Amino acid sequence: MRNLDVTTLRSFMAVADSGGVTRAAGFLHLTQSAVSMQLKRLEETLGLDLLDRSGRGIALTANGEQLLVYARRMVALNDEVIAKLTDQAYEGEITLGVPHDIVYPSIPQVLKQFNAAFPRVRVHLVSSYTRALRDQFARGECDLILTTETDAAPEAETLALRPLCWIGAPGGTAWRQRPLRLAFCRYCTFRPKVVEALEAAGISWDMAVETESDRTVEATVSADLAVHTMIEGTEPPHLERIDHNGALPDLPLQHINLYGAQTSRGVVTDTLADFLRRAFAGAGVSRLKAG
Numbered sequence: 001m002r003n004l005d006v007t008t009l010r011s012f013m014a015v016a017d018s019g020g021v022t023r024a025a026g027f028l029h030l031t032q033s034a035v036s037m038q039l040k041r042l043e044e045t046l047g048l049d050l051l052d053r054s055g056r057g058i059a060l061t062a063n064g065e066q067l068l069v070y071a072r073r074m075v076a077l078n079d080e081v082i083a084k085l086t087d088q089a090y091e092g093e094i095t096l097g098v099p100h101d102i103v104y105p106s107i108p109q110v111l112k113q114f115n116a117a118f119p120r121v122r123v124h125l126v127s128s129y130t131r132a133l134r135d136q137f138a139r140g141e142c143d144l145i146l147t148t149e150t151d152a153a154p155e156a157e158t159l160a161l162r163p164l165c166w167i168g169a170p171g172g173t174a175w176r177q178r179p180l181r182l183a184f185c186r187y188c189t190f191r192p193k194v195v196e197a198l199e200a201a202g203i204s205w206d207m208a209v210e211t212e213s214d215r216t217v218e219a220t221v222s223a224d225l226a227v228h229t230m231i232e233g234t235e236p237p238h239l240e241r242i243d244h245n246g247a248l249p250d251l252p253l254q255h256i257n258l259y260g261a262q263t264s265r266g267v268v269t270d271t272l273a274d275f276l277r278r279a280f281a282g283a284g285v286s287r288l289k290a291g
Contacts, residue, residue, distance in 0.1 A: 006078045008042040009071040011035050012050065016068050017263050018140070020058055026140010027265075072264070079266060090268055091120035097133040097145035098125065100185075100214050102234050102256060106279040113275050121268055129187045137259050143269055144260040146276065148189060148231060156257035159280040164190055164229045164251035166242040172224035175242045183209035183217045183226035190229050193252055201249040231256075256280050 014024035015035065025032045043050050050064035060068060098107055103125075111123055126136065130147040137145045152158045168175050180198065182205055184191045198205045208226040209217060221228045222238055231254050235241060242248065261273035 002045055004045065004074065005038075005041070006075060008038040008045075010075050011038040012042055012064075013068065013071050013075060013263075015039065015051070015058065016060055016064070023138060023140045027143065076264065083267065090118050092268070093122045093124055094144070094268060094272060095124040095126060095142045096272065097136060097142040098127055099130050099133065099146065099148050100127050101230055102146060102148060103127055104234060104236065110272075110275045110279050114272055117271055118268055123272070129185070130189045131187060134259070142260070143265070144258065144273060144276070146280075147255075147257045147259065149255050149257055150189075150193060150252055152255050153257055153259075155262065156259045157261060157277075158255045159258050159277055160256045161253045162232045162256065163253050164194070165232050165235075166244060166248050166251070167221060167228045167230045167235050167239050168242045169222050169224035170238070170240045172227075172242075174221075174224045175227050175244055175248060179204035179206040180248075181206050181208035181226040183211075183220040183228050185214060185217060186210055186212055190251075190254070194229050197249040197251055203249070 011024065011028060011030070014027050015021055018024045018027060021032055021035050021039070025035045028035065039051065046063075046067070048063045048067075049061050050067060052059040052061050052064075107125070111125070114121075114123060126133070126142060128136075130149060133142065133145045133147060136142050146159075147153075147156070166175060174181055180203055182194070184194075184207065195205065209220045211217060217228055218236065218239065220226050227242065228239075229251060230239075232241075258273065258276055261270070261276075264270055
């Protein structure tokens with residue numbers, strides 16, 4: 001009688017979902033060789049080839065596709081049995097990546113809710129730029145990430161669509177100056193779209209501040225020395241949306257995307273993903289009106 005090992009099935013699922021052994025190893029917190037050995041053991045147990053390794057990437061064979069359906073059910077049932085019969089106290093660490101500009105106001109509330117549900121699981125919050133977060137996610141260094149992008153990535157789940165809005169100092173006049181003085185972080189994904197909108201509107205501009213520090217940008221804008229853009233609803237209390245009466249161009253909608261939650265990854269990760277959905281999805285789609 002041959003018996004399937006749930007651990008090897010979990011590794012098989014991770015490889016199938018992530019599209020590669022390296023990334024799956026990062027998610028599972030195992031070495032690449034350990035995951036490869038588990039896959040080999042699973043294939044030897046069944047006497048079947050489950051992965052097609054002939055191409056540049058890894059694809060499932062027909063047998064692999066069939067096994068994946070059963071593997072999901074078996075792993076889910078295993079986790080349900082453990083949770084129900086042992087009433088285990090979950091513990092460990094989960095890594096969540098969030099762009100600087102959408103940490104507030106939603107993420108503190110998400111962390112509070114998650115801590116109440118899993119007090120022994122530590123959330124390692126990584127705050128960086130969308131481009132850097134996607135690179136980290138691809139390397140398996142983050143379990144879940146949020147991004148701000150101008151489109152909906154096929155491998156991600158869009159939680160909300162919100163417009164960019166012009167941000168300045170309370171009662172400030174920097175937005176009236178020409179050339180328009182801008183303050184942006186060097187790797188900000190909004191920056192190319194903002195410049196494109198200004199060029200299309202025929203508005204001259206000058207990059208007054210180019211930095212890697214969000215604090216530097218905020219200080220400059222607070223001093224009314226430049227303007228900035230942020231996703232609607234994420235501006236801090238010491239800055240305000242600019243009531244420009246159409247003097248500045250409309251800016252594109254931004255997708256707040258969630259990566260890593262397209263398939264079940266266990267109760268801890270799934271719960272955190274649900275909290276993120278609730279925090280951002282309620283905003284829906286809105287468009288800031290000029291004036």
